[in-house]
Every structure is written in structure tokens, then in C-alpha cells.
Amino acid sequence: MNSKNNKETNNLTDEEIVKSVRNGNLNSFRLIIQRYQNKLSRYIKSLLISSTKEEIEDILQEVFILAYKNINSFNLNLKFSTWIYRIAHNHTINYSKKQKNKNLNFNIDDLDDMENLLISDIDIKGELELEHAKMELKKALANLNLKYRSVLILKYFEDKSYDEISDILKIPRNTVGTFINRGKKKLLEILRDVL
Amino acid sequence: MDISSKVLIKIQEKNIKPIPSIYFKLRKYFWFSFCTITILLAGFTFGHFLFSLEISDFTELIQNFQNVGEILDSYVFLFFTVIIFFGLVFIAYKIFRSSDYGYKYPFLIAFSLVFLLSILVGYVSYYTDLNTNFYINALASNDMLQEYEEKRLFKTYHPYRGVIVGIVSNYDIKSNMLDLNIGRSKNFKVYIKKDTFYNKGYIHLNKYLKVRGKYLGNKSFEATNIQEISSRKMHKMIDFVNYKYR
Numbered sequence: 001m002n003s004k005n006n007k008e009t010n011n012l013t014d015e016e017i018v019k020s021v022r023n024g025n026l027n028s029f030r031l032i033i034q035r036y037q038n039k040l041s042r043y044i045k046s047l048l049i050s051s052t053k054e055e056i057e058d059i060l061q062e063v064f065i066l067a068y069k070n071i072n073s074f075n076l077n078l079k080f081s082t083w084i085y086r087i088a089h090n091h092t093i094n095y096s097k098k099q100k101n102k103n104l105n106f107n108i109d110d111l112d113d114m115e116n117l118l119i120s121d122i123d124i125k126g127e128l129e130l131e132h133a134k135m136e137l138k139k140a141l142a143n144l145n146l147k148y149r150s151v152l153i154l155k156y157f158e159d160k161s162y163d164e165i166s167d168i169l170k171i172p173r174n175t176v177g178t179f180i181n182r183g184k185k186k187l188l189e190i191l192r193d194v195l
Numbered sequence: 196m197d198i199s200s201k202v203l204i205k206i207q208e209k210n211i212k213p214i215p216s217i218y219f220k221l222r223k224y225f226w227f228s229f230c231t232i233t234i235l236l237a238g239f240t241f242g243h244f245l246f247s248l249e250i251s252d253f254t255e256l257i258q259n260f261q262n263v264g265e266i267l268d269s270y271v272f273l274f275f276t277v278i279i280f281f282g283l284v285f286i287a288y289k290i291f292r293s294s295d296y297g298y299k300y301p302f303l304i305a306f307s308l309v310f311l312l313s314i315l316v317g318y319v320s321y322y323t324d325l326n327t328n329f330y331i332n333a334l335a336s337n338d339m340l341q342e343y344e345e346k347r348l349f350k351t352y353h354p355y356r357g358v359i360v361g362i363v364s365n366y367d368i369k370s371n372m373l374d375l376n377i378g379r380s381k382n383f384k385v386y387i388k389k390d391t392f393y394n395k396g397y398i399h400l401n402k403y404l405k406v407r408g409k410y411l412g413n414k415s416f417e418a419t420n421i422q423e424i425s426s427r428k429m430h431k432m433i434d435f436v437n438y439k440y441r
Contacts, residue, residue, distance in 0.1 A: 022213070026203060026206065029203065029206075030199045030203060033198060033199035033202055034197075034199050037198050037199065057198065061198060061202050061205065064198070064202045065202060065205060065206065065211060068202075068211065068213060069211060069212075069213060070213070070214060072213050072214060072216035072218075072219055073214070073216075073219040
């Protein structure tokens with residue numbers, strides 16, 4: 001019986017869950033958290049140039065609380081994932097601004113999937129040994145400007161479309177393409193300087 | 196304990212409730228109204244700026260280059276309209292950009308409105324014969340013009356119409372610019388040099404002035420031997436004679 005219920009709830013779309021939360025069903029919100037906690041945690045981790053697991057968990061909790069508070073502002077005609085990513089993005093950026101004085105280090109160990117994608121995309125295999133390239137790419141990403149990094153992460157790590165990135169970051173679709181190209185160029189420049 | 200449990204416990208402990216949807220609706224309406232008003236205002240400012248440029252006599256500015264500082268005062272208002280226009284457009288852009296409405300379509304609408312308003316201002320002023328007054332009144336509302344005592348009655352000669360009697364409704368002490376109303380037509384601007392107020396001056400005709408069914412175009416007429424004809428209470432009559440094209 002329980003497993004049947006679980007199956008049914010798993011089949012619910014995000015928007016259906018949001019409707020349920022709006023009707024006062026707090027437990028439905030648990031489903032949202034479970035669906036997005038890993039994705040958002042990974043995104044915050046890669047974006048924040050952050051640090052300890054505790055900090056990321058705190059931010060993540062705040063993001064979900066914010067989402068819950070503002071659940072009525074979500075437009076059901078739009079994509080929920082985009083909306084929650086935007087909250088996570090904005091909250092993370094605000095947090096990083098507050099923590100500016102802190103000596104933060106980029107967490108480079110969580111970018112394995114992305115680096116493969118990026119390396120194949122910027123086609124530097126011919127120039128570099130793959131493993132070496134991966135290491136340098138991690139460092140280069142850490143040094144990349146936030147606006148380029150966030151776009152590259154969303155594109156290659158979170159597998160978001162141009163339109164979704166445009167909605168999350170509130171930048172025009174064409175600018176997304178420009179940022180991706182510039183980001184890749186800058187990455188190449190950094191890599192060429194290093195190697 | 197997983198994150199979902201922690202979040203739900205926090206929500207329950209702090210008794211956090213979703214913000215009512217009416218708040219978001221009101222906020223949305225407020226910003227939309229604000230942006231619309233901002234854009235309309237920007238459109239009007241821009242229209243006014245274009246029109247001000249149209250009726251401004253920049254030849255005066257060039258000819259009197261020596262007194263450029265003094266003359267520039269009368270153009271300060273123009274610069275303000277430009278600043279206000281760009282400021283308002285920037286505000287609207289920032290608001291739309293950070294909102295859920297996007298900014299492409301609102302901006303398309305905004306610029307269309309600006310364009311239409313500019314045409315409307317030009318059209319209305321062209322056909323209602325209020326060109327000069329539009330500008331003068333706008334300046335007056337900004338305390339840049341001071342009405343000179345009471346209304347003054349002027350009599351002058353005109354190359355096409357002979358003797359013209361007009362009323363000066365506004366007189367700018369700084370630029371010595373008079374707004375001469377002649378009948379229903381309010382298309383005369385009279386410039387009189389400061390030091391020779393009663394002896395020399397010239398009439399500038401707005402290009403929209405129609406005389407005998409023809410537009411005269413932008414023309415200035417020099418007027419010399421300006422004499423005071425009578426002086427009864429507040430009104431004075433001055434005769435402009437020996438005019439010639441400048």
C-alpha cells in the first residue's frame with residue numbers, strides 16, 4: 001500500500017506538488033526537497049567557490065525555506081526547476097557577497113562530470129594530456145569570473161537549456177550564448193597560460 | 196537526519212507560512228503601474244525634448260557666441276529633459292529586467308509609446324498653433340521665465356500683414372525673449388537686445404506661422420526705432436518700424 005502511494009507521489013509533477021503545498025499540505029514540500037536537494041547542493045557547491053559542507057547545507061536549507069515562503073509567487077505556467085534554481089542562484093550570490101572577506105576556496109573535486117563535457121567541447125585534447133587537462137581545467141574554472149562560471153556550470157554540469165539559463169540568471173538568451181563562448185575562450189586562455 | 200526533515204522541522208518550529216498570493220499580485224500590479232507611468236513620462240519627456248529642439252533658435256546661440264554662458268542658461272532645461280528621459284528609461288529597464296515579465300516586449304512597447312507620443316506632441320502642437328506657447332509654458336513652469344509685470348500690448352509692422360497688434364504674455368529677463376500673441380496665432384518670438392530695449396530688436400517667426408495661407412518658415416526681422424506709443428496703466432504700445440530681413 002505504502003509503496004503504491006510512493007509510486008503515485010513520485011509520478012506527480014513539480015507543479016502538481018506545488019499546488020498541493022499551496023493547499024496547505026506541508027508534507028508535499030518534502031518531495032520537492034528530496035527531488036532538488038542533490039541538484040541544488042551540487043550547483044551551490046560549484047557556484048559558491050565555497051567551502052564547508054555545513055555552510056552549503058545551511059544555504060540549501062535557507063533556499064528551501066525561501067521557496068516555501070514564496071511558493072505563491074511561482075507561476076504554474078512556468079518551469080518549477082527554473083524557479084527554484086533562480087532562488088538558489090540569487091541566495092548563493094547574496095551569501096557570497098556577504099562573505100566576501102572570507103578566504104573561500106573553490107571546491108574542485110565535484111566537477112568531474114562537467115570537466116569531461118567541457119574538455120570535449122573546447123577540444124583541447126590534442127594539446128593536452130587528458131588527465132593533466134582535467135586538473136588544470138579545475139583550476140582554471142576556479143579562476144573564472146562568476147558570470148561565466150555560473151553559465152558554464154548550468155550548461156555543462158546542470159544540463160540546462162539556453163532558455164532555462166536565461167530564466168535562471170535573468171539574462172537574455174543571446175547573452176547566454178555569448179557568455180558560454182567567452183567563458184570557454186577565457187578558460188582556454190587560462191589553460192594556455194598555465195601550460 | 197536528512198535535509199528535508201530539517202527544513203520541515205524549521206518551518207514548523209518557526210511557524211513559517213507561505214506569503215499570501217494577494218501580496219504578490221499587488222506587488223506585480225504596483226510595479227507594472229510604476230513602469231507604465233515611468234515609460235509614459237519618459238515618452239512625454241522625449242517628445243517634449245524633440246519639440247523643444249525643433250522650436251529652439253540655435254542660430255541665436257551661435258551668433259551670440261560671446262554671451263554663450265548667458266544664453267546657455269535658456270538651454271539648461273533641454274539638457275534636463277534629456278537626463279530625465281534617459282534616467283526614466285534606465286529605471287524602467289532595470290525594473291523590467293529584474294521582473295518576471297522579461298524586458299524585450301515591455302521595451303518594444305515602451306519605445307513604440309515613446310515614438311507615438313513624440314508624433315502626438317508634434318501633431319497636436321502643429322495643428323493647434325501652440326508651438327511657442329508649449330515651450331514657453333514649459334519653461335515658465337520651471338521658474339526659468341518670469342512674467343514681466345503685467346501683459347504688455349505691442350503694435351508692430353509685419354512684411355506680409357502690415358500693422359500687427361499683439362500681446363506679450365511672457366518675458367524672459369535673462370534671454371530677453373518675449374512671447375508675442377497675435378490674435379489666435381501664438382507663433383511670434385521677439386528677441387530684444389538688453390541694452391537697446393527700446394531702440395533695436397528683431398522678431399523671430401516660428402516656421403509654423405501661417406500668413407495668408409502660407410507658411411513663412413523660420414525667419415527673423417530686424418526692428419529698429421522701437422518707440423513707446425502710449426503708456427496707460429499697465430499697458431504699453433510699441434511701434435516696430437523700419438523692419439528688414441535679417
